[in-house]
Amino acid sequence: MRFDSSIRLFDSARRLMPGGVSSPVRAISPHPFYTARADGPYLWDCDGNRFIDYCLAYGPMILGHRHPAIRDAVADQMDRGWLYGTPSELEVNLAGRISGHYPSMERLRFVSSGTEATMAAIRVARGSSGKDMIIKIEGGFHGAHDSVLAKAGSGATTLGIPDSQGVPADAVRNTLQVPYNDPAALEEVMEQFCGQIACLIMEPVLGNIGPVLPEKGYLQEVRRLTEKNDILLIFDEVITGFRLSLGGAQELFGIKPDLTTLGKIIGGGFPIGVFGGRADLMDRVAPGGAIYQAGTFNGSPASLAAGLATLDVMEKENTLHKLNRMGAEMRSALKEIVEDLGLDYSVVGIASMFKIFFGPEPHDYAQALKCDRAGYLQLFRRMLNSGVFLTPSQYETDFISAAHTQDVIETTLEAFRSCLKS
Ligand SMILES: Cc1ncc(COP(=O)(O)O)c(C=O)c1O
Secondary structure: OOOHHHHHHHHHHHHHOHHHOOOHHHOOOOOOOOEEEEEEOEEEEOOOOEEEEOOHHHOOOOOOEOOHHHHHHHHHHHOOOOOOOOOOHHHHHHHHHHHHHOOOOOEEEEEOOHHHHHHHHHHHHHHHHOOOEEEEEOOOOOOOOHHHOOOOOOHHHHOOOOOOOOOOHHHHHOEEEEOOOOHHHHHHHHHHOOOOEEEEEEOOOEOOOOOEOOOOOHHHHHHHHHHHOOOEEEEEOOOOEOOOEOOHHHHHHOOOOOEEEEEHHHHOOOOOEEEEEOHHHHOOEOOOOOEOOOOOOOOOHHHHHHHHHHHHHHHHHOHHHHHHHHHHHHHHHHHHHHHHOOOOOEEEEEOOEEEEEOOOOOOOHHHHOOOOHHHHHHHHHHHHHOOEEOOOOOOOOEEOOOOOOHHHHHHHHHHHHHHHHO
16 A cells, blocks of 8 residues: 555644644554545545544444435534524434433533543532542543543553643542452542542443453442442443443443433534433533533534434434444454464454454453553554554554445455464
């Protein structure tokens, strides 16, 4: 493959933007490819190369790229304007639909990103409880705001800077960390800081160093311990929402959190975040209460129209049924290849999320860090040169979309076989 135009663009970009990119995970070494267009399961770069896409913009594009129903809904919305600064019927409709799938979200608010959603949810937890401390799970990623940028997954782990410079020590002094899948450690921290902890924020399935799955009974134990210690439980379902099931991980595992954050899929590929939960907590958000949150782009009509169209398609076509089957098939075929070749790698995932780990299956952050990242990077590059775009980091999940056909999956598996072999 030739990447002449991408290399040229990257040369200019490096002089204009930090690392030449708009978000760190996109900084593929030695240079990223520059996407010119996308359709179905494919991306085409500006040099005319075509890639099967398993990154899917890090999760949102569950129906594949340029889905006609979403394009039409957004085009239709454009005809009626794209930013009002007033309430719109769209937000009432989408709020109702979300609440229907997430009964724990009795009230919710639309924001513009997952980062804003988790920031606001933590503020609601602190504001309503009057306590400052929070617990997060090591390796959990909840966006790029101060109080959660400690042992954070995603690009932070990939780049080896899980504790960002520029975050005041005071901002993370109140952030306690516990390992995933370790209820005893959680209980210990709760006892040690008894009466001071507002909430536990967690990805129910760790999607930013994984996927790393909850061991049997772990999430139930988390719910029991948070209730017992009067600590609010925030499920960050920015990745798992509408992916593991329409009602997210909370529906799949049967857990009712106090607060939930959503994003990615529910914007249909347009910027969105949602935070919501128990009415008694959310009613304290301004203007009803004194917990402040506001945004010019909150409830942006294009995002809401795209989200509604996505949900329409997913409900009507039972998209997740097909996707979950394809995910299971992908994982088992990939496992077979790894075993055939006698490699010590593991293949993990759930629903339509999958990942090949260059090491044993991790159950927490510390174990995930032991994987052979350099080895994974070699596989990533070889796959890219074979026309398959996996997520560029060992720690980011690969996703399957409804546009990935059986043929596309077969082609991918052939590429995996030959790249892993070499
Ligand atoms: C679990 C989780 N929470 C929050 C975020 C932040 O969302 P956004 O990138 O939309 O700000 C992400 C982003 O990947 C995420 O994976």
